Amino acid sequence: MDNWKTAYEKWRTFQHLEPSLKKELEDIKDNKSLEDAFYKELTFGTGGMRGLLGPGINRMNIYTVRKAVNGLVNYLKVNCVNVRDRGVVVSYDSRYMSKEFALETAKVLGDFGIKAHVFNTLHPTPVLSFAVRYLGAVAGVMITASHNPPEYNGFKVYNEDGGQITPEEASDITAAIQKADDELTIPYMEESELKERELLSWIGSEIDNAYLECLEQISNLNADERNQDKELQIVFTPLHGTAYDLVMKGLQQLNFNQVEVVKAQAEPDPEFSTVESPNPEEHQAFSMAIELGKQSGADILIGTDPDADRLGVAVRNDAGEYNVLTGNQLGSLLLDYILSHSEQALLANGRMIKTIVTSELGRKIADYYGVKTIDTLTGFKFIGEKIRQFDATGETFVFGYEESYGYLISSFARDKDAVQAAVHASEMAYFWKKQGKTLHAALDELYERHGYYLEGMSSLTFKGKEGSEKIAAIMKTIRKEPLTEIAGLQVQQIEDYDSGERTILGSEQSIEQIDLPQENVVKYKLEKDSWVCLRPSGTEPKIKCYFGVCGSSKQESDGRLAALKTHMDEVIDQI
Template sequence: MDWKTNHLRWKNAASLDAELTTQLQQLQEDETSLEDAFYKNLEFGTGGMRGKLGPGTNRMNLYTIRRAVEGLAKYIENRGQEWKEKGIAIAYDSRHMSKEFAVEAARVLGAHGIKTYVFTSLRPTPELSFAVRYLHTAGGIVITASHNPPEYNGFKVYNEDGGQLPLEQAAEVIDYVNQVENELTVDVADQVELEEQGLLEWIDKKVDDAYLKELRSVSFNPHMNHDMADELQVVFTPLHGTAKFLVEEGLKQMGLKHVHTVEEQAQPDPEFPSVESPNPEEHQAFELAIKKGKQVGADILIGTDPDADRLGVAVPDADDDYTVLSGNQLGALMLDYILSQHSDLPDNGLLIKTIVTSEFGRKVADYYDVATLDTLTGFKFIGEKIREFERTGEYEFLFGYEESYGFLVKEFARDKDAVQAAILAAELALFWKSKGKTLLEALDELYQRYGYYVEDLQSIKLDGKEGTEKIQSIMEAFRGMEIDQVGSLKVVAVEDYASSKRHHVAEGKESEITLPKSNVLKFILEEDCWFCLRPSGTEPKIKFYYGVKSDSFNESLDRLEQLKTYVNEKLHALV
């Protein structure tokens, strides 16, 4: 259907939700906004869907939720009665409409006779991953838009292992979703009737307690934590999201006595009033934590995003201020600590990272004779590999991370877990404090040992239909470029993950990339330098990743500037 037909279908619907009807009426004179709201169905991709709230087929609302869940229900039905009885676990974050969407998902699944386990109040995404495994359900749903602005919400689906749907399963669910012809006519069951029939079960403390019990295993040095519990000053902010209870309880389990939560950001709030963006990747999100840190003399500041799957950390620096570590820096520090604390590392130990994550981690793993495996961007690929190696025994998982502040320490969850990461980060700070060092000084030790790895990320936001087309045109333009040198660095290889081809520039030969196909283009330069282009899977952005290495920090900064200047000159001609 074209957008006008879709719009009329909604406008003339007899029983459209009253609030959505009002919002739709307010858009009647704004044809551009109407077209954007109705020109397509909100895409249900391999990780679910995410979009702006509001009326329309290209928006997050009760009806697009129903369409997505109807597809999931058909997928579960196709797997048989046992899977219907196993049911689906459902969690949700602090955003507008999150609980309403969670209940609506339960009503759609209930109409198909599929049992649901719904948290009584908001919970972190990693606890949903854990709940799927703990309750042995057929899968899970979490309603969240992660760190997106307040006007967004989203819907993510998990498989029976507690990981985000891998590509093959996702493709099957997507096919069922796309078969739903009219989101306005999806059947839903009555909530009270589902509760009476036992098809909707509310869950809370039992799962919390089980998760917290597993969380104890994240500590690698409990005796140190006990002996030095009074030594560490921690400031924590959940950024108006879901992490407060589990992080505070986890730090208490460690024995830490001085944990200061940022009061202004402690309570859930869908408007995220104290930050420009509820994203621990953004330094601005740490402003209040830094203020608190200076007041109490904090050794580490910890911040989680709204659904608590990403963790950011800030640490004291030489200027009596705090420096926010990058995900790559924090990941390297965590990895080095984990591997150093093993008295007997397994011969088949494994680090899993993504293709846009720094090579710093690989160097650390090499030092400890631990293998490194790269996956596509997205933690679902890391979770998928954990499951595979758990089954085959080929490797033993030791740590997984990605540059965008996603970390997994122990595999009792199968998605990035900021609660686990918060516990490990606090122990990491305590360990280095016991050595008389800050985390920045510890990081410098790693640089001196492995080389000065420096990374950066640039994003271009291009909204709407025209933006989507422009992003694709940028990707195609770079694919058509013959690039053999960037600044002083020669191009060694060009990896096109859409075609699964690696072009070796000097030899003029091609080899196969064994990872799944994806719209990603990576230029490998000499001396561990590279840059990569990738459209975001969750936001209307195209992202440019950069990674460099040299024997000095200043030389690495110079190399980074060479890469960024080259790419930006190309972009300027295109945009």
């Protein structure tokens, strides 16, 4: 919206503005902050919307949530069947306003006569995905901002398959949202009337029990092993989020009973007061777990993000110190463990799915076991979409992962699942301990067998309107002035996922079409099994630069990776 003052005046003069939002609005004194809150509507992307809490059309609040639900319902009425009877599942995490936004979602659904199945306590995102499938619901809504800072929240939409909405679905929902001009006057039903008309159903333990049953069935332990106490010391931190109950129950039903929980991080806390960031990708998030691990002599440390769709793991290295594995490393270990314990008949038609910025080590491991690898764009929504296609093609899903700590072992959920991954990683650590090895040693074996694949990522944060313009300028320049050499490595291919073209460089340059959806991403494939990829984040005000290399030794790979990072930092800095 060009004229932010018009939107601001509408809010300022609205007589029935929610009191706390009215006070916040009155407290904003500088025009720059007001402009940022009102210069555009909060973007609804392929996963939903995520933003700062507060008043304004570019903020998360009850009015932007109501408008999003209104658009979602109008989309469902056109594109799905039996919407009222099947209903929508709603869940929420530990953030500020999460439960309130969940109830606002139910209120707008109720005004359309659509039943809301709302979890009676905060729950992990993957359990919301599972519940949509289990209940046969028409859609799901998860109120979460994942691992963003405390001042954020979000509204994440799932389709009837339990997967994140696809770009096509998001586009149609966005169009439906925009048809409602005034977010302040979206109709809704009061909670008392929802209950009276039986349009609000609180979900209790039934879903959890069904989920845990599925979780137990994907174990690679035989029946006798499942019933034995496991000699494995585990430290677990849910980082103030939603994972505590289900991870603990998942471990206990396989008799992993030697589990110590980081007590200071076990309780839900919207401030995430013990960490700088509630993100298991950030090594500082493991500080308390590492201290507890040193005291107990733990074999493995596991940490989940607030909505429990991402898992981080730390294990002892050769020096006896805890080392936090990267998402690529843990994914490679899980993939190898799963495939090495799978029947050959299953693998013949098996498919492993990863994203274009995930390590190529996964492809090497899958090849080793005769499993085909499928690449998708960044985002687990694309992995979920591929799994849905397998229902028609007859292909078998064996594992899916992305470098940003997201893993899915079994498709009874259709989004990355830290509960599945936490239990399976513990089982994997137990398997290797029985062989007299740590997970660190098992990873070294993978490198020795397949090559020293190393990856890295750097990101720059540009907030607000000016930040969005800077990110757009960087991507525009990269396309207009494509690189032909990076850190002394020749560019062999340039993949532009916005144009859908792959340019193959050489004496005779050629162009191929990329069979993936359109996205604002540019990837350079270099000589010596190296690559660089530039991608604006879809959920944060960041531009990310990913790197991947493969050398004959760790030293060689470390040097090459550092050179790529240095070169790209200089390129972006110049722009």
